[in-house]
Amino acid sequence: xxKVLVIGSGGREQALAWKLAxxxxxEQVYVAPGNGGxxxxxxxAEINFDDAASLADFxxxxxxxxxxxxxxxxxxxxxxxxxxxxxxxxxxPTKAAVKIESSKAFSKTLMSQQxxxxxxxxxxxxxxxAIAYAKSRPLPVVIKADGLATGKGVxxxxxxxxxxxAVNDIMIKRIFGEAGAQLVVEDFLLGQEVSVHALCDGKTSxxxxxxxxxxxxxxxxxxxxxxxxxxxAPIDWVSSELLNQVNxxxxxxxxxxxxxxxxxxxxxxxxxxxxxxxxxxxxxFNARFGDPEAEVYMRLIDSDLYEALRAAADxxxxxxxxxxxxxxxxxxxxxxxxxxxxxxxxLPISGMDRAEALEGIVIFHAGTAIKDGQIVTxxxxxxxxxxxxxxxDEALSRAYRAVELINFEGMHYRRDIGRRx
Numbered sequence: 100x101x102k103v104l105v106i107g108s109g110g111r112e113q114a115l116a117w118k119l120a121x122x123x124x125x126e127q128v129y130v131a132p133g134n135g136g137x138x139x140x141x142x143x144a145e146i147n148f149d150d151a152a153s154l155a156d157f158x159x160x161x162x163x164x165x166x167x168x169x170x171x172x173x174x175x176x177x178x179x180x181x182x183x184x185x186x187x188x189x190x191x192p193t194k195a196a197v198k199i200e201s202s203k204a205f206s207k208t209l210m211s212q213q214x215x216x217x218x219x220x221x222x223x224x225x226x227x228x229a230i231a232y233a234k235s236r237p238l239p240v241v242i243k244a245d246g247l248a249t250g251k252g253v254x255x256x257x258x259x260x261x262x263x264x265a266v267n268d269i270m271i272k273r274i275f276g277e278a279g280a281q282l283v284v285e286d287f288l289l290g291q292e293v294s295v296h297a298l299c300d301g302k303t304s305x306x307x308x309x310x311x312x313x314x315x316x317x318x319x320x321x322x323x324x325x326x327x328x329x330x331x332a333p334i335d336w337v338s339s340e341l342l343n344q345v346n347x348x349x350x351x352x353x354x355x356x357x358x359x360x361x362x363x364x365x366x367x368x369x370x371x372x373x374x375x376x377x378x379x380x381x382x383x384f385n386a387r388f389g390d391p392e393a394e395v396y397m398r399l400i401d402s403d404l405y406e407a408l409r410a411a412a413d414x415x416x417x418x419x420x421x422x423x424x425x426x427x428x429x430x431x432x433x434x435x436x437x438x439x440x441x442x443x444x445x446l447p448i449s450g451m452d453r454a455e456a457l458e459g460i461v462i463f464h465a466g467t468a469i470k471d472g473q474i475v476t477x478x479x480x481x482x483x484x485x486x487x488x489x490x491x492d493e494a495l496s497r498a499y500r501a502v503e504l505i506n507f508e509g510m511h512y513r514r515d516i517g518r519r520x
Contacts, residue, residue, distance in 0.1 A: 100126035101405065104158055106148050106178060106191075107169030108132050110432075110465035111390035112482040115169055115404070116141045118397040123406040129161070136464025149176035149383045155185050165409050167191060168366070171387045172247060175201045190408045192386045195362035198388035199353065203283045204245045209360070210381060213352040215380045226473045228269040233262045239287045239290055244381075247279030251324050251439060255287065256357035256385045291374030291519070292382065293337055294330070294392050297350045297370075298407060300416035301363040304350045305407075306342050307398065308333035308423060310392045311519070316439060316517045325439045328479055329516035331429045331491060332395045337374065338518065345372065349381055363412060394463050394483045395428035425495045431502055431516050436467070436509020438479035446476040446508045454501035459487045459494070462501070476507055491517055 101124050105116045113136045114434035116128045120140040131154060133143030143159075146153045146172045155178075158166055166182060168174050168191030175197050182189040204222040210216075218241070222369065223229035233240045233256065242265040244252035252275045255264040296307040310332035314324040349370050357364045360388045369385040369392070388396070395403075407420035420441075435442035448467065451474070455462050465484060466478015484501050488494030495517050502512060 100124065102127045102162060103129070103405065104144070104154070104161075104163045104166040104251065105130045105169055106166065106173045108134050108148060109170070109392065110480065111388050111393040111462040112169035113137070113141075113463040113465070114397040114483070115167065115388065117461070118400060118404045122403050124403065124407050129163070131157070131340060133141040134464050134477065135291050135469045141220050141377065146434040148173040149178070149494070151176060151178040151181035154178060155181050155187060158182065158187050161186070164188065165190065165405065165412065169387060170499045171197065171200055174366075174386060175247060175366060179424040188409070188412050190366060190412045192364050192366040193362060194359065196357055196364045196366070197380075197386045198362070199357065199364070199368070199384045201247050202245055203383060204281050206384050207283055207285070209353065209356045210246070213356040215349055215352050215381055216379060218285040218288050219281055222283055224271055224279060224281050227267050228400065229266050229270065229282055229284055230263055233266065234259055236284070236286060242266060242269065243283040243285070244278040245281035245283060246275070248275040248278045249326055251275070252278055253324055267348065278481035288373040288375070288380055288382070290378070291371040291462070293334060293343065293372045293374050294389050295345050295369045295370055295372055296392065296396065297346070297369050297422065298411055298416060299350075299354060299366060300414045301358070301365050301366050301454070302354060303416045304346060304354065305416065305421050306346050306350065307396055307421075309337040309342065310334065310389075310395060311515055312389065313490055313513055316434075320515050325434070326403045327389070327391045328432045328434065328489050328513045329430055330389075330391045330395050331427065331494075331517040332392070332399060332428065341374070341377070341379070342378060345370070347380070365414070389484050391430040391432055394430045394485050398428040398461065398485050398487050399423055413492055426487055426489045427491045428485060428487045429494045429498050429517055430483045431489070431498045431512055432465070432480050433482040433484065433505060434480050434511045435476055435478070436511055442479055443509065444477050445470060448481070448505065448507040450505040451482070454484065454504040457497060457501050459497045460501045462483050472520055481507065481510075
């Protein structure tokens with residue numbers, strides 16, 4: 100029986116740990132550092148996700164058989180490199196490979212080198228040059244911080260004043276920290292945004308069903324970007340032929356390009372796509388499972404995730420390692436009042452037991468903690484209420500019925516998940 104370590108603290112990591120714990124080959128799953136949602140076969144290990152040395156020591160002393168990286172910042176901190184140097188089995192990209200996410204400038208350059216379809220762009224380290232170029236492009240224009248910004252480092256500027264404000268915020272004021280030392284200016288793309296995930300072992304890729312995230316904080320896709328307020332999968336209008344096209348024109352060229360950079364990619368490669376009819380363009384690459392996408396994928400996978408991740412870590416991934424159940428899965432994110440800005444912490448949460456007793460419901464904790472025996476809020480995105488159903492309407496109806504039973508002060512959520520025309 101195996102012991103598994105999942106690195107991260109959000110809803111994504113809780114969903115991955117939950118699915119790994121279902122494996123008949125797994126006796127114990129640790130989440131480092133985890134949150135208030137760990138229970139049963141899943142336990143927390145109080146280690147920061149970027150503390151590579153302590154994580155490796157824990158894996159050795161606890162006899163961990165497989166570690167998987169959930170949080171991209173852990174890969175960027177070199178956790179995978181330290182584990183591999185120590186002879187520990189780990190699923191996730193090295194520090195060199197994770198640059199496909201951790202540096203948007205690197206990622207866009209790689210796309211150009213590999214003829215991967217994407218928006219026209221230029222990279223900048225000088226604020227005034229970035230402003231001048233952005234003003235020369237058709238409006239609106241997209242301005243992105245180069246580094247990791249927890250899904251919030253993208254600004255769509257609709258006029259010259261907004262261009263100046265965006266560049267100054269990112270590069271001069273550094274509202275995203277060192278992520279703004281460089282930025283990318285790219286053309287705005289029309290279409291529908293779709294998330295595609297691919298399990299990769301360096302060369303082989305298994306494409307997951309398409310999913311659709313809802314990034315903006317308010318209904319109708321209004322307000323600032325968040326880490327994601329809800330997601331549905333699969334997306335009926337994205338055909339299997341279109342997914343094959345994504346594999347051949349996006350995922351496989353990216354894997355080959357990273358090999359050329361001496362950075363073979365093992366992990367979950369997640370291109371965010373803009374699809375307009377049959378036209379596909381890559382918005383950006385992520386080097387890990389999406390959050391909240393992971394929460395719905397874990398509800399739909401009908402095979403042993405531990406076997407698949409272990410095979411990928413060994414470079415022996417096969418299409419037969421992943422099977423899918425019929426139907427749909429959705430996730431509705433319950434967020435703290437004020438998110439993605441400032442918000443309170445430590446607020447008691449009620450109603451989860453009643454909600455999770457409903458048919459088809461599993462709740463994955465994202466930003467929670469346990470205080471004096473009570474589950475309380477501890478982050479911006481607090482809970483992921485997931486539901487499955489034979490139809491999308493059934494899954495959505497179940498999810499929102501469960502949401503109505505949960506309460507904490509200031510709780511906010513979108514009421515239109517899965518309802519795009």
